[in-house]
Amino acid sequence: MFEQLGLIGCGLMGGSFALAMKRAGLVKRVVGYSKSPSTTERARQMGVIDVEAPSALLAVSGADVVLLAVPVAATEATLKAIRHLVTHKMLIMDVGSTKRDVVDAARRVLREHASSFVACHPVAGKEVSGVDHADADLYHGKQVILTPTERTDAEKVQRAVHLWEALGSHVQQMTPEAHDAAFAAVSHMPHLIAFALMQSISSQPHGKEFLSLAGPGFRDFTRIAASDAKMWRDILLANKQELLEQCSAFRRSLQAMELMIETGNGDGLEEVIDKASQTRANWRMGPGRK
Amino acid sequence: MFEQLGLIGCGLMGGSFALAMKRAGLVKRVVGYSKSPSTTERARQMGVIDVEAPSALLAVSGADVVLLAVPVAATEATLKAIRHLVTHKMLIMDVGSTKRDVVDAARRVLREHASSFVACHPVAGKEVSGVDHADADLYHGKQVILTPTERTDAEKVQRAVHLWEALGSHVQQMTPEAHDAAFAAVSHMPHLIAFALMQSISSQPHGKEFLSLAGPGFRDFTRIAASDAKMWRDILLANKQELLEQCSAFRRSLQAMELMIETGNGDGLEEVIDKASQTRANWRMGPGRK
DSSP: OEEEEEEEOOSHHHHHHHHHHHHTTOEEEEEEEOSSHHHHHHHHHTTSOSEEOSSHHHHHTTOSEEEEOSOGGGHHHHHHHHGGGOOTTOEEEEOOSOOHHHHHHHHHHHGGGGGGEEOEEEOOOOSSOSGGGOOTTTTTTOEEEEOOOTTSOHHHHHHHHHHHHHTTOEEEEOOHHHHHHHHIIIIIHHHHHHHHHHHHHHTSTTHHHHHHTOOHHHHHHTGGGGSOHHHHHHHHHHTHHHHHHHHHHHHHHHHHHHHHHHTTOHHHHHHHHHHHHHHHHHOOOSTTOO | OEEEEEEEOOSHHHHHHHHHHHHTTOEEEEEEEOSSHHHHHHHHHTTSOSEEOSSHHHHHTTOSEEEEOSOGGGHHHHHHHHGGGOOTTOEEEEOOSOOHHHHHHHHHHHGGGGGGEEOEEEOOOOSSOSGGGOOTTTTTTOEEEEOOOTTSOHHHHHHHHHHHHHTTOEEEEOOHHHHHHHHIIIIIHHHHHHHHHHHHHHTSTTHHHHHHTOOHHHHHHTGGGGSOHHHHHHHHHHTHHHHHHHHHHHHHHHHHHHHHHHTTOHHHHHHHHHHHHHHHHHOOOSTTOO
């Protein structure tokens, strides 16, 4: 049980966390701050936060748990804004989709207090953003990856594990590097591809007509292309190295299939598709989930 | 109202069509044939068809409407098998995902009877196949593209339009060429990409671990990768030219984004993602649907 959550960023991710914490009876009071005053006000009106803080620094004052729910590129500036009120007693977490850059920023900015920072990536989200879409169930049944380092306080890691598990999440721990390599493959690449395909089709002379004919397969395939532009710009840039490696691997696979199509190599094509199809048919999302 | 449907191919697409026709009271009797005798038997046991035909030819005998629901690559051989019993009174349709090859095969094989053939593409499907997944609602609310040519009997086209509309489908007409260009972009490319991405990830040393971490975005993005291998091999090969053009366009878009990531061009990246995101957010599937 926590006394006070300092929430920095009251959008979809932060707002959902506050609602889930409250519903689970894990926190007495939520003090929130968002860059946009109208978001902070809306969050209070909706009961997502109890008190509006006039700055990130003041959102942290008196908190025993702090959540940074800001775009990954804003992490360092946010940590700088709050560092003067960070104490050893606080548990500080984030929800960013990349971890190497966030862990580095925490070490640079928080110095010895970086031991209180437990980097988190809840594998949950929606293609819509904003506090209006905040949902107390967002993290329930979802995976949350923690990427503590050898400098992270072990007791803080345990508190973070218990907190997420109390929200119904499945917690895993790994290094920031392993995290970033995996999510380049299974999250950042699919987003990059979905954006590139939308761009490719819509910039063609008949793109609009083509899109008007698309069916349910296209609908699901491109759902993630509707994601927030600033947030994904930051993620793709933050995980540049791993992402470009995945991009090369993907282009090799695509070009091999193109060659099979061009040369009419039906057997080779069927073999690749069959393996892909079986791998996908046997895949299940995360532990304990469908 | 039809007297007898001759159904060739009693799988997901054919079986769903027979069930929908029966439920709508549009046909008195369904005579079915599948290459695999166990499929034909199962279709009869399930009430999808009323009578098992021992051959494609005999499924056509006495029918006033015929549906070819076989893989696109099997269209020409199937038309050859039935042509001796095709009459001017019959309405003959298919459900293939490519149309130029199907229309060409019909003209070659059926000769003067090709006027009875109305090429159809119902934009509906599932990532599972087989008669066990047949569903009377599969075509309801979905688009069906008809690609008649100047040789097609106008009265047959009208009957096909009325039939599909009676099943709750939204009917559009276009040339086979326009159809194939559009579906290369919005259906065949997404499938090819989904197969290539699964292949790219699963062939990496840590592929299995990566896949175990994937979340809801990946789940929806790769749903179509579980599609049937033989069916998609045939579609990708049948629409080779349009598909390879779409592939080039997509690779140009992807490489432009890679370059922006590599050079840290955040503004350019945000602009592309923002446009893609808005296009996708404003997109709605087909007429009268969500």
